[in-house]
Amino acid sequence: LAHDLAFHRAVVELAANEALQQCWLVLGVEVSTAFAVYWTYFDQIDMVDFHLPIVEAIRAGDVARAGAEARKHVRRTEQVVRRRTRGSGRRIMSAAIGKTALDSAGAPEHDRN
Template sequence: MNNPSYSDDFTVGDIVIRKTTAAQQVADGLSDLILSGRVMPGQRLREAAIAAELGVARNTIREAIRQLEFAGLVRVEVNRGVVAISPTRDSLASLYSARLTLESSAVEHLIDKAAIAKVRQAYDRLIDSVATQDVGTIVRSDLAFHTEIVALLKSPRIDQFYAQLCRELRFYLVFLSVKDSQFVQLSGVVDEHKPIMDAIESGDVQRAKAEVSNHIRNNEQRVASLIFRHLPREQTGAAV
């Protein structure tokens, strides 16, 4: 039986280019509010109130909420409805465990000079971000540096997964910067990352793994101690 043959010629005339839907615009706007720290962990997002304020149908809000839930920024709780994500000790430990696994694996691949150059560029942008003294900019630059480290694995699927981790982590970091003025110590941001950058550029895999591990574990302890101090116990899953 002959295999079917396919032509390289095709037409794209049937493709319809659509503008961004209202639901996507709402999802993008709510995402910005959450990631900027203007919506706190555990805070309710009331569909009816949002729909009324924006002048859109509740179905549009529900679709936007579904998109945010898929992105890991909100969850639906019994008797409370839709709330912004709020960490438990287990979920935070799981997030940092995933970071540690991915970044430790990534620094085993210190062969591609072009990829390492991108890590250096991200590090330089982190240095520049500190001069802005804008916490949101610094947090984004910090996570962008770690994203380039994970990119050493050269796996688009892993990159997508790590991007989702970063969205959740960025939310917590911005929240802490709002609640605790000492959380982002501008003078120490670059110093915390310099040993990692130096180890990567030296090509010393074991040293790079050790520096990544130290950084992530220290950051986890610091974030956990602060975030569970500022959040009500009922929002963190802590035993009462």
């Protein structure tokens, strides 16, 4: 869990996006709580696989792809949580991460959902 939180914190810091950093500061406790609750739903190898596309995009310096992969990551995580919690995951994950954090990630307009 500590490594997962550290990864997400590092991505937020590397993004150098003031709005995203503010969201992380405001929602940090909620995100940490959500991670602690839902972390048990993921196999640890799956956790690496979930994050690898983001890491690869960052390493390549591809900002647009990193943003797209981050949004995919959130959607995939939400899907797992929803399956495991019989649908309540969307409300909880949405409350934990906030739509604003996703929208302020600097994604191109056509990538936003």
